[in-house]
Amino acid sequence: MPRFSKQDPRMQELDPEEVEQTAPDEHTRLLPNRLDSDRGLLAPDDPAVSPYNLWSIRFLQYLTIAFTLATFVWWILLLVSSFATPPGFQTRGSGFLSFGYASLTLANMLFTLLFFGVPAKAVRLLSIFMSAILVLDMILVLSVQKTRYEEGWVGAVSVIWALLMSLWTLMTDHIVKWGKAEEEERLTGRAETRRTLLEWSSVMLSTVAYAIMSVALFLITLNIILRALDAAVPPPGKLHWVDSNKYRVHVYCHGNTSDAVPTVLFEGGASTVEHQLWDFAENGLKNGSFPRYCFVDRPGFGWSDTAPSPSSAGFVVDAVSEALAKAGEKGPWVLASGGIGSIYSRVFSSRHGDTVKGLVLIDPLHEDLLNEVGASGRGFLLWLRGILSPLGLDRVPGAIFRGRTSRDRVYGRAAWQSGKYILAQLQESLVAGSFTRRDVEASRGIQNKDTPLVVISSGSHIKSSGRWERKQRDLTKLTDNLRSWDIVDFAPHEVWSTFEGREKMEQRLKQLVHA
Template sequence: MSSLWGSKKDRQDGDEGVQEDHSSSGNTQGRNSRDEPTERTRLLNNPSRPPNSDGYLAPDDPAVSPYNLWSVRFLRTFTVLFLMISFLWWVLLFVSIFVSPPGLHTRGSGFFDFAYTSLTIGNLLVAIIFFAVPAKALRITLAITAGLLAIDMIIILAVPRIRLEEGWVGIASVIWAFVIGVWCVITDRVVAWGKKEEEERLTGRPETRRTLKEWLAVLLATILTVLFIIITVLMTSTLAIRARDSTLKMYGDRILVDGDKYAVHLACVGNVTDTHGNKYPTIMLEAGEDPSEYDFEHWAYAAYQNGTIDRFCYWDRPGYAWSDNAPSPHSAGMSADALSEALAKAGEEGPWILVAAGTGSIVSRIFSARHVKQVTGIMLVDPLHEDLLHRIASPTRGFYLWAWGIISPLGIERLGGALFKGRTREDRVYGRNAYQSGKYIKAQLQENLVADSLSKNEVSSSRNIQSADTPLVIISSKEKCRTDEEWERKQKDLTTLTDNLVAWEMPQAPHQVWRTLEGRSMMEKSLKKLVKAAAKANLPPIDAE
């Protein structure tokens, strides 16, 4: 009995000792867990994910993730934050293409700022979507993009004309794009390190395998970043061409207007007065759909050399040739006001004989109505009638211009012309390829947006206050009139702008009448008649005595 009792007691004492040992062991483990918490403690003690026999998790266990590290989670949070900031900036730049917010107007097109921000968003989206699948190929392509963006940043900051056109908005956009490019490289590298670190600690070795899904993700991410490299190369090349074009010398001056928001190019040729001190009338050229320097000014210079005219001036509307883009929206009346301000700052006082072509005739008619005493004659070459402004205001044309502007920073056509067709700086700034520049596209888009509203109201009002005594010449394209009956009817209506019609001529020529010998000859003869009529109309009255 005693032995039996003793053995029972011994077992009880042993059980109590074991319980005490387990209790003390559990307390020690609890204290150690509280004293030395790690990011893996919770995972290894999670009964829903039992470890292998060797104490490690399986390589395919979802708990084996770089997201376990606070540094990785920190990078992802800030990447999402940067994406939100970039998207808000992108929306603001998108709106500024159509309506310029105060302080955000740039003298350039605004399409470059938008393009850089779009590239920034693309890099951030790739970084977020493929965040947990880092790859060396992805880091290399992102690094190449960041290097190209660094070159863009240097070009914009180093070339005065580009720096002036892009302004602080463009500079901030390209710097932000560069910073985000570097950030994405660093993020991918840190995630790769975190992934390896977690695999070593939780599975005992770094994982060298990839699932099919991961390989597809790496392939897609690499394709996208290679596409970003191509886009950045094109943008960098276009910037280099712009830097080259900025060295082209211009005749005349760039004059700040509209509260110094932008500058327009104005040039004058000839003497102001004759040898007796009498003022010559100044021919004021207003080009149509192309810059004044492209053919139109050449015709005027030939007339000047022939002695038909003694003096002429020409300018570039905002966005054309050497002129900056104006804030949006921008109407024909605003262009007329910009011309008035530029002439006043240049000390040009007239009297003016206005010679305008195509869409430029809208600006000249508004200018004439607002300077009745200074304008002594008007010559319109195949002019656009206000009732036909809807043709340049169509939504389809507007969308096409916007889409063309969005891809204009790539400069595909400009680069092709420079590399394979021998296009020169003159071609790109004011010649046959001027239509490819972002500034020109922005100017065309501005005309499109308000042509059938603001501009139409302005030119219609100007018709009501136009002086009826002003000598008028209309030269219409016979080819255009033959193929467009409505155009011909409106040309006839324009001959009634004033009561003093000097001539209505219809040479066998296209819309750009001055591009044929017959058209140039008829324009020069008609201009000579207009100069004489203007001089006669402005003679002082003869004293009856």
């Protein structure tokens, strides 16, 4: 029967009941099961020609939505854990690798839903590549003791889930392709080989998206391989469990033990103490300036594990004190620290009373400047660096083209590129203006006023900032026993990087140790 509209004059000549039967409705126009229709095959562009007609395809889509929601919840939990660790979600590494896998998995699922009805061969090929890379990642994460220990169950679940969802995408695209061809053959008589402009655009966008994700996974794999190689570098000291066996802290001591002569306890600034002060400590020991020295890696630095968030100066000092006690190191101490490390040394000094026989602060950071450390912009950049750190955008080229070694990456000049270090810096930034400032201000009130104090300042820093000079002067009043305030001309913030700075530091340490 020919199809007429209700406005057609010929329709007006028909009986009203016949008109209602003739006019297309939802059943005759859109549903594919037209067993009662004599219209024959449909046009390829008819909206009724769709893989969604099959219940299996619709069920597959609902499952994909459920998996996407589960991935989103996991992604949120990992995002929160960077700032405040939920119970049971602590990792002894950075946690950024797990977040990276969760982000890639979430992107994969969203693109799968977005281009669900437009299967593409390029997407299937890239999904096969991603699945193969994820199998290799899973093997590396689970088989290498160091990465398995640092990533924990959170990292294992993240990489396994990423692999399963990659395989799900591959299966989904293949089944939708089959369903689309099946419906086209049933309703139009042949499988459609043409694509509309919208479909071609969808294929191009999905291919580009999966190509970017494939490159990201390849870079992550290279970075994991570097981490596996770095695991072969042994710590010079020992690792001790702290905070109810939640994580380990590295302690290293060298020299002759004496109850009469203090041990120098070094604390680094914004970098690892090994990179900044280890060579200086060894030279001082050889020159006889002090008979013994120790250093402790703050959580997240060097060989130490990361601590749960939040982690203020008070928490860090408690962990350092516990690790020293378990290592059998009871002092007495002369503390030597630079930059922001002086914040931790001051809190340590106030909590250990008579065991601290001297305090050497090297261009120290004043508590009034902690707000700059905790600035929101700095915190955001650290977080951004953290989520990009699994890609190894600086570590991989450094290893290939710049000759960076495993020791460089663990504690040397490239240590700042590791996810653990970035997380430790982020934790420091998040609480610098609140908990840490409260800890250091409280330490000032209970500091033993008889403790000998030496302040060594950067001449270049003081000349460039009057505010820095005023804060350095204020720090000379921490105790009533100031031995000297030395300003090393032309020395940068890292005073030990110049010969004059090292000479002055060694001289002052020798005086305090042998006083």
